[in-house]
Every structure is written in structure tokens, then in C-alpha cells.
Amino acid sequence: MSTSAPQPTITPYPDGPLLLRGDVVLQTADGEVIPRHRRTVALCRCGLSAIKPFCDGTHKAAGFRTEG
Numbered sequence: 480m481s482t483s484a485p486q487p488t489i490t491p492y493p494d495g496p497l498l499l500r501g502d503v504v505l506q507t508a509d510g511e512v513i514p515r516h517r518r519t520v521a522l523c524r525c526g527l528s529a530i531k532p533f534c535d536g537t538h539k540a541a542g543f544r545t546e547g
């Protein structure tokens with residue numbers, strides 16, 4: 480029986496953020512660790528969030544659309 484943690488995953492949410500699940504360290508471009516308080520977080524991919532790299536829901540008001 481394996482005791483290793485499940486692999487982290489990134490799942491694109493239609494017309495919205497990337498959902499990151501699992502143990503992954505988020506860092507700034509300078510290598511500073513970005514604190515996360517939940518095991519699952521939503522990462523902005525519309526570019527409009529005021530709390531990047533996290534999604535703040537602005538994509539909805541902006542009408543952000545994805546193809547998949």
C-alpha cells in the first residue's frame with residue numbers, strides 16, 4: 480500500500496480560473512513563497528484579478544471566455 484500523497488493537479492475551469500489542488504509551493508518571480516491557506520486554490524488566468532496570482536471573481540464581470 481502506498482503512503483505517498485496524491486499528485487497535485489491543475490484543472491482549467493471553463494471561462495474562469497485554473498484550479499490548483501494538492502501540495503505545490505507558489506512563489507513570486509523573486510522566489511518569495513506566496514502563502515496559501517487552502518489545499519485547493521483558484522489561480523487567475525484572465526489577468527484582471529486584484530489579488531493575483533489568485534482569482535477574485537473579476538473574470539465573471541469582465542466576460543472572460545475560454546475555448547475549453
Ligand code: FES
Pocket residue numbers: 495496497522523524525526527528533534535536537538539
Ligand atoms: S480568472 Fe478569475 S479573476 Fe481572473
